[in-house]
Amino acid sequence: MTTPAPASPDQSPTRRAHPHDVSPRTLAVSAGRPAREPGGSLNPPVVLTSTFVSQGVPSAGEHLYGRIGTPAWEPFEEALAALERTDHAAAGRPADGPPATVFASGMAAIDAALALVPLGGRVVVPRHAYQVTLVLLREQAERGLLRVEAVDVADTDAVVAAVRGGGDDRPAALLWLESPTNPMLEVADVPALVAAAHEVGTLVVVDSTFATPLVQRPLALGADVVVHSVTKYLAGHSDVVLGATVADDPALHARLVAHRTTHGAIAGPFEVWLALRGLRTLALRVERAQANAGELARRLSAHPGVAQVRYPGLPGDPGHARAAAQMDGFGAIIGLRPAGGAAAADALVAAVGLWVPATSLGGVESTLERRRRFATESPTVPEDLVRLSVGIEDVEDLWRDLDAALAATADRLGG
Numbered sequence: 268m269t270t271p272a273p274a275s276p277d278q279s280p281t282r283r284a285h286p287h288d289v290s291p292r293t294l295a296v297s298a299g300r301p302a303r304e305p306g307g308s309l310n311p312p313v314v315l316t317s318t319f320v321s322q323g324v325p326s327a328g329e330h331l332y333g334r335i336g337t338p339a340w341e342p343f344e345e346a347l348a349a350l351e352r353t354d355h356a357a358a359g360r361p362a363d364g365p366p367a368t369v370f371a372s373g374m375a376a377i378d379a380a381l382a383l384v385p386l387g388g389r390v391v392v393p394r395h396a397y398q399v400t401l402v403l404l405r406e407q408a409e410r411g412l413l414r415v416e417a418v419d420v421a422d423t424d425a426v427v428a429a430v431r432g433g434g435d436d437r438p439a440a441l442l443w444l445e446s447p448t449n450p451m452l453e454v455a456d457v458p459a460l461v462a463a464a465h466e467v468g469t470l471v472v473v474d475s476t477f478a479t480p481l482v483q484r485p486l487a488l489g490a491d492v493v494v495h496s497v498t499k500y501l502a503g504h505s506d507v508v509l510g511a512t513v514a515d516d517p518a519l520h521a522r523l524v525a526h527r528t529t530h531g532a533i534a535g536p537f538e539v540w541l542a543l544r545g546l547r548t549l550a551l552r553v554e555r556a557q558a559n560a561g562e563l564a565r566r567l568s569a570h571p572g573v574a575q576v577r578y579p580g581l582p583g584d585p586g587h588a589r590a591a592a593q594m595d596g597f598g599a600i601i602g603l604r605p606a607g608g609a610a611a612a613d614a615l616v617a618a619v620g621l622w623v624p625a626t627s628l629g630g631v632e633s634t635l636e637r638r639r640r641f642a643t644e645s646p647t648v649p650e651d652l653v654r655l656s657v658g659i660e661d662v663e664d665l666w667r668d669l670d671a672a673l674a675a676t677a678d679r680l681g682g
């Protein structure tokens with residue numbers, strides 16, 4: 268209702284100029300541009316208006332009010348939908364806007380996706396996932412809105428059994444996947460779990476924040492909805508908080524948009540503009556960060572000051588084969604357990620110089636934190652787990668800093 272609707276996909280300049288057969292790396296640069304016109308702007312404008320001129324019964328696609336829909340969101344939504352390679356446009360469905368929906372934060376997007384669960388429905392979730400997602404689920408369970416069943420998402424049989432239910436328990440209403448998981452880097456068998464869930468009519472949502480659409484496209488693996496914290500890699504510069512959903516099915520997409528409209532967690536025009544600007548360099552950032560992460564994970568695995576490394580790109584990692592089969596890379600987050608336990612983890616975080624001790628992830632700068640510093644983090648996450656978000660700096664500088672911090676940690680604890 269709120270986005271300009273081309274009469275057919277062929278008449279949309281953006282879609283005509285960006286067929287879905289170009290590389291996602293190209294789409295990150297080229298999708299979501301204004302129509303080409305001599306003297307026209309290459310970039311979309313920042314649209315600052317809360318209200319639009321309108322009278323009588325609004326025509327299809329007519330903008331009314333900034334909470335309902337605005338051209339400020341559409342270029343980013345167009346680009347994200349193209350990156351997730353939805354078949355929305357290709358299928359020739361009536362175009363009521365791109366099937367991506369931008370929200371005020373990743374949590375707002377997650378809240379909208381959880382609203383797809385019917386009252387009292389059962390939700391199967393990874394026992395390790397972004398901690399605030401789990402907090403929100405617990406809160407909703409306490410209010411009787413839904414029921415939560417936590418599983419080890421890497422254990423496919425256990426997840427399938429939980430989805431199917433048993434005895435009097437009907438199949439789950441929703442399977443919530445996060446892959447790789449935050450902060451444990453577990454990898455779910457997304458295609459197998461989607462197939463099993465769909466067999467019994469269970470909806471599947473995937474939080475694909477760690478992977479980005481360049482590394483993993485859950486819709487192509489059969490999932491119903493993809494969720495992103497746009498705050499992380501998509502925007503990429505640690506300067507905005509935003510979220511998004513993408514859903515191929517027009518009815519699901521319409522419900523997510525309706526949730527945004529009625530609950531009001533809308534994105535600001537400047538933030539969305541910045542996110543689109545960040546998205547233009549997604550491929551370069553992800554490629555560099557992944558290459559850095561792979562190299563650091565390999566060196567850390569052989570370091571005497573390190574007890575354990577989790578990174579799906581390491582051939583010995585429990586998630587490696589699965590990640591190699593369903594992803595186009597391994598991401599740039601590393602789980603590190605230094606020798607010496609939680610005290611060593613705290614000492615390591617305190618000792619770095621170039622790395623930034625900070626929460627969040629997916630920015631150009633490398634950050635690290637001990638996750639159990641938060642009381643809300645899952646109790647089965649080891650106390651000494653340090654999550655590294657590897658950025659795009661020179662890998663040798665990152666290594667020197669980590670290596671020196673590990674040596675300082677060993678000296679401090681040994682002395």
Ligand SMILES: Cc1ncc(COP(=O)(O)O)c(C=O)c1O
Binds near residue numbers: 372375474476495
């Ligand atoms: C995997 C994952 N999903 C969702 C979120 C929430 O996103 P936001 O902070 O943008 O609300 C985060 C934030 O850290 C995250 O790591």
